[in-house]
Amino acid sequence: MSKNNLLSPDFTEDLVAFMVQSMLTISRFPRAPFALVPLSKTDEVIYGADALIESISPIYIQFKRSFAYPENSASKIIKDRKVLKVDYAPKALFFYLRAKKPHHTDFQHNVLFDLKSKLDSTGKGRAFYAAPLFLNRTAYLLAVHMSVLLSWRPWHYFRDYPFFEQTQTVLTSTGSVRFQNIPILKEHIVIPPHARVTTHRHRYSYLETGTDVCFHQPTQVDGANSLGQEIYDFLRFRDGQPTTEMLDFEDSVSFVDDLSSGIIDLSRQRMSDSIVNRWIAFGEHLRKEFEIFQFGLIKLRN
Secondary structure, eight states: OOTTOOBOOSSOHHHHHHHHHHHHOBSOOTTSSEEEEEOSGGGTOOOOOGGGEEEEEEEEEEEOOOEEEETTOOSHHHHHHHHTTOOOOSEEEEEEOOOOOTTOSSOHHHHHHHHHHHHHHHTSOEEEEEEESOOOHHHHHHHHHHHHHHHHSOGGGOTTSTTTTOOOOSBOTTSOBOGGGSHHHHTEEEEOOOSOOSOSOOEEEEOTTSOSOEETTTEEOOOOEEHHHHHHHHHOEETTEEOSOOEEGGGHHHHHHHHHTTTOOGGGSOTTSOHHHHHHHHHHHHHHHHOEEEEEEEEEOO
């Protein structure tokens, strides 16, 4: 432990990605012709014929892990929060931005920010960081395990669990999945990239409650959310239909080409390549080069 009392997680970002992906994605919403799936060759979730897909809306996530400093630390994170008059007790959690690889022309943060800007301007997708509010791998695994059990069983079966008096509905009669009611997804903070950077030497910090977010220039930033609420707000199912505006799949080629502009040249692919393969190629590039995961909300044809 350093003189500034840095508290480090004992798990990797890959574990975070695996845990969230297993909780977030389902092959198909019950009683509704929708699927929320990862879109890259690595995930091997390929729907094959384009004729099966009617519309699509993408989500891009950079998974992070949280570090922390206790309130008595002499770290710059704590000093910055004091200057901003933002709470830092009993500790402040934070994550680092990713350094630029030698062959990259821009920072991973800026790639995510540009994706967010393009999606925000069209209202057809989301892009953000997601980090667990845990430092301990055992606690993280236990929380995920209990979350799976509690999401699909009545609460009163688990009277020793601290939230046993609460009630929740994860799956509704219309096929809507209430992601904001899944306990473990409440334990992940979502932070949209708020500005471009000229160096990776920045941090986002926040409390264990997932509130009071700061960017270490320093400045306080808005827009943080829990992962469950973020996904629920994105979907907003009503009567089995999402309120999110989705792209007609046949028209999505120009959209994915625009998203990929400056990142990868999809126009070099063979004209015979299917639309879904263009999306998958972009998702594979983002994951391999920048560790940004591409998910797709897909509506399947009846």
